[in-house]
Amino acid sequence: MTATFKGYPRPNGTFGIRNHVMIVAIDECCEGIARNISKEIEGSVVVTNHYTCMYGGNEEMIDTIIHTGINPNIAGVLVIAMGCGSIDPELVAGPVRAEGLPAHTLTVIKNKGTIETIKDGIELAKQLKAHADSIERVDAPVSALRIGIKCGGSDTSSGLASNPSVGAASDKLIDLGATTMAGELLELLGCEDILKARSVSPEVGDKIERLIAEDLKRWHVIEGTETMSIGNSVGGLTTIDEKSQGAMHKTGSRPIQDCLRISHIHREKPTTPGFYLTETTMLCGGSAMHFASLGAQLILWTAGAAGFNNSIVPVIRVSGNSSLITADMDINACGIMDATDTIDNVSNKIVERVFAVANGDKTNLEGVGYAYASLYQKDQRLEHVIGICPQ
């Protein structure tokens, strides 16, 4: 097994597996301008703050944009602001530049309006693209690889085939020196003791328990709440413990280094290779941008259903449900369901696919269709009301 991959070197010492120019519409009114610029620049991606043009209360989402700007898959950033809101485009460009990446800003009302800004934006984005194109892939250590792990549209095959296979692949990737990360803390309800036992320290264990409890409070899961559907149970899941453990299997078995917080004041990132839990949301689109902001170059997605893509962080799909095996699916884990294949064997295929995609192979759905870069954030005012706003 190769211990390196071919990545694009970045000035801050990270290595991208893709080489995108990122165009940010820092307020919602700039979305059209950003898209008109992007149309002219191959391989560019648009990230839009679709909430508002105001900064107060939206710090977590803006912070996700900033940290996505320094994701290793990004070669340079152009930030567009309308100029009548309170979000200074330098809020994003400054930290990106501080990491050694080129970053430009344009403010529409200071730049003779929309038409001129599109023209100027295309020129600046072309410069960024030329810079990106000047960077060549070099040998990068596996320790530079960060991989997000997510499930979606789960069914019986997820708990038996795709999740355990991805978990076993995660263990193998960590043993090779990589970092893997999962989120969806709400869906780990009932796994607290197992996760605590896997933690590298009692402090990390307590943090996991606390952050799961906060997520249960945030989503109002109390005694008597229906946490599973009748369909889940008819399909064979007896308790929420069993359902959650099915989801947990995708996290493998290696020690948990930390549970990384994502909020308006925290953006904790992996410090040493290994496995991490994170506050990455269970909402698919938002989760991709959370993983991007934590520095993940690609995502493993165990799928009971189709959907979910991201234009910055490629998504490798794994399913054990034969009715979902189409040209979209990267890894077929169905053999586990009829005892003709094993978790160990499928996990080897996943590891191989991870390295192929890291080296430049496209995932089956990469560049196909369109995925909006959804930006999820917690409502700070509500967090204050229910008493879980971090200080």
Place this chain on the structure above:
Amino acid sequence: MKAIKLASNDNVATLLGDVEKHEVVEIISADNEVIAEIKALQKITFGNKIALCDIANGEQILKAGHSIGKSITEIPLGQLVHVQNVRSERLDIPEAIIEEIIKQMGIEK
């Protein structure tokens, strides 16, 4: 029909297809080796669990090496292990919903 025992200390295996009452189930390990044959005491559908030994009342149900809940009655070898004889140790399904699941699945109590 086959059922998979995910970890060596598990006391249940998960059915990889449907079995009828009194049908023999081949229990396989995660490496697909046949390790036992067990007669199902009732109809068990795909994705559901069969008891691999006699399980006492109040015992933990182990699947993939971890407890998924506790038995609320004695569960004999070959019985369906599900909502009619197991409860969560964390957050139970509401009783009315359990009754509906039992009805929809036609579980023999």
